[in-house]
Amino acid sequence: MLHDELLLLSLFSSDVQVILIKENSLYFVYCIGIMVRMNVLADALKSINNAEKRGKRQVLIRPCSKVIVRFLTVMMKHGYIGEFEIIDDHRAGKIVVNLTGRLNKCGVISPRFDLQLKDLEKWQNNLLPSRQFGYIVLTTSAGIMDHEEARRKHTGGKILGFFF
Secondary structure, three states: OOOOOOOOOOOOOOEEEEEEEEEEOOOEEEEEOHHHHHHHHHHHHHHHHHHHHHOEEEEHHHHHHHOHHHHHHHHHOOOOOOEEEEOOOOOOOOEEEOOOEEEOEEOOOOOOOEOOOHHHHEEEHHHEOOEOOOOEEEOOEEEEEHHHHHOOOOOOEEEEEEEO
16 A cells, blocks of 8 residues: 555545655645535435435435425425434534435525526426426525425525425
8 A cells, every 4th residue: 555656645534634645755744625515405415315316214414404404394294205313413413314215306406596486387397397296495584395385375485405
């Protein structure tokens, strides 16, 4: 494993990536900086999607956020996922999600476009496979909810994502 020209060691356990390079008999340590997660909801939904495709029964999501928990609550309410457990590790938190095998696809819409009630039909046609199948998740002044509940409450909002 040791080469005189180049030894590359990356540590990903923390938010800082450290690279150790050995040239001749000298060691050089480079600190690459802090790796920041740009969209934790997108990471969470991608993890759920990948685990569902692989046929897993559970998936671990980290970090935890209120938006992720509320999005998962909407998915659980409609039976696309099983129950989930929030684990407080005195850091960013973790969520263990039980999968039911019913979920085909879930994803995030970025940027979070404004969605008026009159535009809801257009978004449904673009994102969902059919009229009676799947849900669009919105964040509104009344909380995070699916598009059917938003229509009943006669409120618009910003689009977070979808699942079917």
